[in-house]
Amino acid sequence: MNSDFTLEMLLAVIALVAVVAVGAVLVWNHLRVRQLSRQMERLRAERQSLVARVDQLKTQVDEQTGDAQGRHDVALVINPVKNNADDVRKQVAAATRDMGMGEVLVLETTQDDPGTRMAADARAAGVKVVIAAGGDGTVRTVAEQLVGTDIRLGIVPMGTGNLLARNLSLPIDDFDTCINAALSGATKKIDTLDVRFEDPDGERHRHTTLVIGGVGLDAEVMGDTRDDLKAKAGWLAYGEAGLRHLPGDRQDATIAIDGGSARRYKIRSVLVANCGTLQGGLELLPDAKLDDGLLDVMVLSPRHVLDWARIAANTVIGHRVKIPVMETLQGTRVQIRFETPIVSQLDGDSTGEVVGIDARLIEDSLTVMLPR
Structure with a gap:
C-alpha cells in the first residue's frame, strides 16, 4: 500500500511539474506575443513615419525641380567640338544675363546624337527659346523636336554649309547678332x-x-x-x-x-x-x-x-x-x-x-x- 501511495505521489508531483511547465511556457509565449505586438506596432508607426517623410521629400524635390525648370527660359543645344563653341556658350550666358532671362539650360550634342534628345529635354523643361549652335545637322535635329510647338528656334551657324541660316539671311560670321536675334529678335513662321x-x-x-x-x-x-x-x-x-x-x-x-x-x-x-x-x-x-x-x-x-x-x-x-x-x-x-x-x-x-x-x-x- 505504501508503494501505491508513493507511486501516486510521484505521479502527482510529475503532473504538477508538467502543469507548471506548461503554464510557464504559455505565460512566456503570451508575454512574447505581447512584446512582438508592441514591436510590430512600433515598426508600423516608424514605417508610416518614413513613408510620410519620403512623400514629403519627394514633394520638395518635385517642387524644386519644377522651380528649376521654370527658371530656364532659354536652352542652348551646342555642338561642343565646333570652333568657338566655348565662346558662343559664354556669349549666350552673358546675353541672357544682361536681358534678365535667367540661367541658360546648356545641352551638348554627342557624336551619336546631334541634338534630338537634347532638344527633347529642352522642350520637356518648358523653355521658350532653343538656340541651336552648330551646323545644319544640329539645326535640323533640334527643329525636328520643335515643329508644331510654340517654342522658338534661334540659330547660331557654326557649320560648313549653314544653309538654313543663309536662306534666312542671318549674318553667318556674326555670332553676337545671331544670339541677340535668338533672344530678342523678330519671329517668323516657316514651312518644314x-x-x-x-x-x-x-x-x-x-x-x-x-x-x-x-x-x-x-x-x-x-x-x-x-x-x-x-x-x-x-x-x-x-x-x-x-x-x-x-x-x-x-x-x-x-x-x-x-x-x-x-x-x-x-x-x-x-x-x-x-x-x-x-x-x-x-x-x-x-x-x-x-x-x-x-x-x-x-x-x-x-x-x-x-x-x-x-x-x-x-x-x-x-x-x-x-x-x-x-x-x-x-x-x-x-x-x-x-x-x-x-x-x-x-x-x-x-x-x-x-x-x-x-x-x-x-x-x-x-x-x-x-x-x-
Whole structure:
C-alpha cells in the first residue's frame, strides 16, 4: 500500500511539474506575443513615419525641380567640338544675363546624337527659346523636336554649309547678332518638310528637313567630303568631292506630285527642297522659299560631262533657259520610287540607301528668330 501511495505521489508531483511547465511556457509565449505586438506596432508607426517623410521629400524635390525648370527660359543645344563653341556658350550666358532671362539650360550634342534628345529635354523643361549652335545637322535635329510647338528656334551657324541660316539671311560670321536675334529678335513662321524614307528592307523612317534632301550625286558628295578639307577650305570642299563623283550611271525612278500620275525618269540626282539658296549666294532653286507653302523638286538626268556643264551654267545665270536634263516641279507632296537602292541625305547628313521617298510640306510649322 505504501508503494501505491508513493507511486501516486510521484505521479502527482510529475503532473504538477508538467502543469507548471506548461503554464510557464504559455505565460512566456503570451508575454512574447505581447512584446512582438508592441514591436510590430512600433515598426508600423516608424514605417508610416518614413513613408510620410519620403512623400514629403519627394514633394520638395518635385517642387524644386519644377522651380528649376521654370527658371530656364532659354536652352542652348551646342555642338561642343565646333570652333568657338566655348565662346558662343559664354556669349549666350552673358546675353541672357544682361536681358534678365535667367540661367541658360546648356545641352551638348554627342557624336551619336546631334541634338534630338537634347532638344527633347529642352522642350520637356518648358523653355521658350532653343538656340541651336552648330551646323545644319544640329539645326535640323533640334527643329525636328520643335515643329508644331510654340517654342522658338534661334540659330547660331557654326557649320560648313549653314544653309538654313543663309536662306534666312542671318549674318553667318556674326555670332553676337545671331544670339541677340535668338533672344530678342523678330519671329517668323516657316514651312518644314515631313520626309519619310523607305529603306531596301521595306522599313520606313520619318524625318524633318528644313533645307534640302536628296538622293544620288548630292548625297554621294555629302557622304564623301573630306573633313580635313572642310576644315581648311570650308564649303569649297564639297566641290572637290563633286568632281570625284560626277561620273555615274543614271537609274530609273518614278515621281508623282500631289497624288497625280507618276512620271518615269532616268535620274542621276533628285532634290526635294524647302528653300533654294546655296553657299556663295548661288540660287539652285530660285522659286523655293521657306514660307511659300510649296516644296520644290529638282530632277537632274545628265548623260555625260557636257550635260553637267550645261546644268552648272544654267544655275549660274539664274535658270534663264530650260534644258531637258534639268527639270523643276512644285507641289505640297512628292512621292518617288527608285528601281534600285540609292544613297540619300537630309540637310547635308547622310541617311543611307533608300528605295522610296514620300515628302510632304507642313506649312508655317516652325517659329524661327531673326534680327529686327
